[in-house]
Amino acid sequence: MIRFEKVTKNYPGPGTPALDRVTVDIDKGEFVYFVGQSGSGKSTALRLVLRELRPTSGRVYVAGKEINRMAGWKVPRLRRQVGTVFQDFRLLPNKTVTENVAFALQVIGKSRREINKVVPETLEVVGLKGMGSRMPDELSGGEQQRVAIARAFVNRPMIIIADEPTGNLDPQTSVGIMNLLEDINQRGTTVLMATHDHGIVDQFRKRVVELENGKVIRDEAAGSYGFQH
Ligand code: ADP
């Protein structure tokens, strides 16, 4: 589903590469953590999958296509297949929960009829049934993250990319968010999650890809966060 092949990413200016000859193969339906200290290259790896960045060398494949060679007009279609979730939720503050989730479908031209069907279904999947008319500031952090996950998932993408999704949440709320991401993963969506959250990684055992200074130093099935941190 996703393949990094000797991917190196240099940002402009001095310094070591943000990613240094990274090779990782992720199958459809996997759930993979990217762990490592701040600055180790986790976000860079995720952004390459969206083609928000291009590799300096090497190749990134998504669903069999080398996305660096993909024509620019095809990039929106790629991004529709990749839902995103962030630490800071990134909801539209002046829209209701339903409108936040519906917006993702409106921009890709789905019919009102389809939107009216799919949005309530998706709110139910994320545990927010009946909360569609709330505003984001009327929700807890965990509920706001559920809205963000609903928005990422409403289009039933092949892949969900989550960058520190539990970073602003207390441990108990984080467990609820992880249960939801596991549920979505079990529906067939490949999940890539960058995280510093030792407790979560150790409790929800998944494949762990550990980065240090842009290099993969560990790639372990059902790994723990690791001793060294
Ligand atoms: P992480 O997500 O693990 O914190 P990042 O991928 O954000 O790591 O960063 C990896 C390295 O690349 C760091 O040294 C960071 O400072 C650098 N970096 C990230 N984004 C940029 C950018 N837009 N311009 C220059 N350097 C960047």
Ligand code: ADP
């Ligand atoms: P995260 O917490 O997700 O790892 P970062 O703090 O690494 O995010 O980066 C936040 C934003 O700042 C990103 O858009 C990243 O590309 C940019 N950025 C990170 N490090 C640098 C840097 N050294 N120079 C310029 N931009 C950077």
